[in-house]
Amino acid sequence: MAASNPSSRQASSIFELTTKSVEETQQLGERLGSLLRAGDVVALIGELGSGKTTCVQGIAKGLGIDPSSVKSPTFVLLRDYPGGRVGLVHVDGYRLEGEPQAIWLDLEWMFSAKKVTVIEWADRFAGCLPEARLELRLAHKTTNQRLLSAIPHGPRAMEVVAGLRSS
16 A cells, blocks of 8 residues: 555655544544535544544534434445535444455445545555545553644545645
């Protein structure tokens, strides 16, 4: 995957932030959601309990969607949240065993130009992800602290990261 070896230009564009609570992770997601627009793809990567769904709830709020309606789609793989200023497609690849299983999903619909797509466990989608995307890596630092690294892939993702930096 391209993220494992970012170019020097990408490396200088990486934005990192440590959150110290669930609320701070949601707030970062909300900031991110306020910057996203239709057609944007956010690829979330992190171990269990690293805050992926919490971040998606914040993104939903930033898009104008009720964050309490956002649940992890682990068993259904995909949830569609219409409304807000832009709709949200929320995908969870936890149960997938890699790209061959991801291909059977309706990728054209999933990566709709009319909605924002956020994918948890995006590393399991490998070659199915669009080149233009924002990769958000979440990692445990302590029990309550998470390190979030935003890695842009493409000019639009670089704009979003610049927006995160300035907010």
